[in-house]
Amino acid sequence: MAPPAVDPDRLRKELEAIVGPRRVSMRPVDLDTYARDMWPRLLLARRAGAPPAHLPYAVVWPESAREVASLVKRARALGVPIIPYGGGSGVCGGVVPVHGGVTLDLKRMQALRSVRGDELIADVEAGLSGERFERDLARRGFTFGNFPSSIYCSTVGGWLATRAAGQLSTKYGKVEDRVAGLTVVTGTGELIDTDGPSRALGGPSWTQLVLGSEGTLGVITSARLRLAPAPQLRVFRGFEVGSVAAGTEAIRRVLQRGLRPAVVRLYDELDTFLNSLKPGGGHGDGRDDRRQHAFAPAPLPGEGALPVLPGPPASDRDDGPLRRLLALGRRGSRGLRQDAMGALLSRPRAVNGLVGAVAEKLARKGCRLIIGLEGARIRTEIEAALTFAELERAGCKDLGEEPGKQWLAHRYAVSYKMSPAFRDGAFVDTMEVASSWEQLMDLYHSVRAAIGRHAVVMAHFSHAYPEGCSIYFTFAGHADDRAGSERLYDAIWRDGLEAATRVGGTISHHHGVGLLKGPYMFGEHREAMSLLHGLKRTLDPDDIMNPGKLGLVHPHAPEVDGSGGAGGPGGGGRP
Template identity: 65%
Template sequence: MTAAGDRHTVAEMLTTAAELDALGRDLVRMFGDDRVSRSEPDLAAYSRDMWPRLLLSVRDGRPLPHAPHFVVWPETEREVVAVVRLARERGVPIVPYGGGSGVCGGAVPVRGGITVDLKRMTAMSAIDRDEMLCDVEAGINGERFERALAARGYTFGHFPSSIYCSTVGGWLATRAAGQMSTKYGKVEDRVAGVTLVTGRGELVRTDELQRAITGPNWTQLVLGSEGTLGIITSARLRVSLAPELRLLRGFEFDDVAAGVEAIRRVMQRGLRPAVVRLYDEADTFFHSLSTRSDHSGDTDPRRFAPAPPPGAGALPDVGVRPPETDRGRRRGLGRALSALLAGNADGARKAVRRELVATALARPRLLNRLATAIVDRVSRKGCLLIIGLEGSRIRTEIEAGLTFAELARAGGRDLGEEPGRHWYEHRYSISYNMSKAFAHGVFVDTMEVAATWERLMDLYAAVRAAIANHAAVMAHFSHAYPEGCSIYFSFAGYGDTREEAERVYDAVWRDGLAAASRAGGTISHHHGVGLLKADAMAAEHRDAMTVLRAIKRTFDPDNIMNPGKLGLP
């Protein structure tokens, strides 16, 4: 175990240096020297997840405000029980850690303590072919899990954009949703039971409790708890047969409202497409810039070409560049234009594009009005709907025919398979472009909210207007249900300095979530709460927070489990 200079604030220091050394010795006896770390690089790596607000500091090379005192890598359930009991005995916080792909600060160790990385717990059982169940440990990587199932002829049906870098445990802790959730459900719909090590250091297996049928659903109590009640070490998951056929399609609608109405009609007719993604006018326009055709391809609903592996060719080439002041941007643009005139065309074009993006994002209201005008005047494509169905061949063909006919009756124009196939082949690419944006001084993020159908358009208008005051924004509708749908807002903003960028970022989230609440929507659909939405969750749940705090005290009486998350102390 490598010691390092302590860089925690006085408020974060829970123990004296001697007590920390004693705790370190106990951890080494428990895990061995190679599975315990106090090294500075490890503590820095585990001081954050992928919360974009923290990436602003990372971009500037600034130390983050919170870091663990130790990182440990358990390999067995027994070791997880042991470390939780030790932490409780010493009064030291525990933060569970999976892939670190969360975007809400859920893995940030706000009080230091021990970060427990579960990625060495990756066991996967044989599939129970009679019950269609599979036992897996929480640290297994999502992509590897899905590929292992596919090799046996099955699928979990859960395809989040983070599938390459997230874990099953992280999915369960945040009640995640995948790109095909309209058919397969959110992750909580795919879980038969979990094993949890509570903050008391006790082992609870909810699948055994569920067999009794009576009483509360203990599994659902644990899902979405974000490590505040304990550490999920394994789960019993429901799997499905791998699809025999997958059909993907594009439809065009005159506007967002028409597309939303079409989705409602499909869902309330009892049809269950796997993929439902309706892009608003701005998102449709920018989506069209990246497609390879004019969407006038084949219209045979039975055609499907296999896609390459998720994310293939999507890794960007990122350079690091600090943000500039407004005067610096003007100078940078001038240098870029001079280079262009001097004949350095390729480099100059990139520089001009970079400077123009920064300048535009510094004026979000103007940029959003300009984008709307461009879409209205230049694009006549309306709104693009990607629809996809999969499953057994006969059922999929029948359901596709019914779905496509319903969309046509609702005013949709069939664009053939090309839009759907293009989306499928590139559906993970966007996740690999975020660091490129941050390197250019821009921040990007997404806000996912949801509402019933009657409130959905009001929710869209309210949240979009709130975000547009601070950042460039566009949206798509996905994860549909008979009673409603979620909306996924993508936004990009800018600040001359890190502090200014943080101010703009905070304003986007403050105003956006407030608008969602006023419109009758929920503040989150599948990204979780963490630190980012903690206050908003407390306001949304109101009196129910009293019940949550009581549950927290029962599972974790000493408040050592991931403190500060879900609006809890």
């Protein structure tokens, strides 16, 4: 780690002069906590007992945009980087202080300042937790429509900084589709509002140029977000379809007819197969669902409406297909268990082929498709009927509403379920790529093959649009030690993302770039990176905002670790 550019005592005094002594910390435990997010590669090091490769110099909890502006100005004068921090739920290492610096935790800025029903706009501070935001809106009869599986541990500001997506994105869009304006502290410490009728004004849309900048252009401190009326009706349905290709074709036909389901999820054969392994035949029981929904707004009786927010996942429940995969080899002592899983995951190609074949030929399950619609009552009813009819015309078999309800009950589970796999010596991660429909099956097969050379891989298709779709690959790998695991992990990402770029897909649909995908940004954007560099010079001329991320190379970068890659610790496997 590079030593602080300034004397720690002086830095502390400077920071305390702005926010007072109680909201500045240089305690080792805080520095350690804020050194990372949920990037699985960092967990590999963690598991091996290694200390973080990069620590912030200090953690500060500002309470207003003005304080953030003062902190940025001060940091700029001192030449110290600033790293904005929300919920810490990122999975790409976007908050790792690779050049040191001061981490700003924005979670004390969590006011829902106003909700204007007549304009359908909420003014909200960046540090508000996603779950509290949607809950407060639900109480007032609105929704922002963003329900990522990380909703309990992510913030609104984090969503905006990474262009996040939620599970209902097919209806509501990604977050960038619902922003009326941002308040941003730029790298010069100036406070700007990007609001205004962008459609009436000349010049580029600054809102769209700051969204997704992951803290590299400035700190988003608050936002005006577009709301929708809370749904009056929800309809969920499961379907079965012969193959991934037939399933994606059915989804494409639905969307291109102008129908907008909120949830579209198609699981490939392996994912479907593992879902079917659930004890009890893959059906949730009603008692469970009621417990899940206990604190959400109650549905109107007899109207089939499901509540807006199911509760947090209970720790003792079944936890997703991966866990079930790992459980295939799980009997006996922990040592035996690890051996079994190690054996399984060390032969990914065999497992991928075998399980896929089992799923397809013996179980004859085909692929599971979950479709959900929500919204105003009358229109949603008609849209649902048209959607289901279109799916049946496309060869999908209606399984009734149970699979849909089951998915709804478990939909936030995945974000909390990585640690058991890590405990058992394996690692798990997800890769979300996207492309137009024309390239989608090429994207699926090439990325799946690329990952499948190294790890057991499954996929589902979600976040569908009239012009294309995202594919969410989940993979599990295993190696004998940390170095081996990291090598394997980097190889998976290198081969997977290169395959995505090769067939014309994008390397990220909604997780963002951070450190992990920085080395692949040039492949993604090529010469258009010069536009990003132009923006960087414009909004952050001294390069103090979250340096080393988004593939932007820090001009004064010291060697950050042994690998020396521009991408920081390991660089996610620079090609």
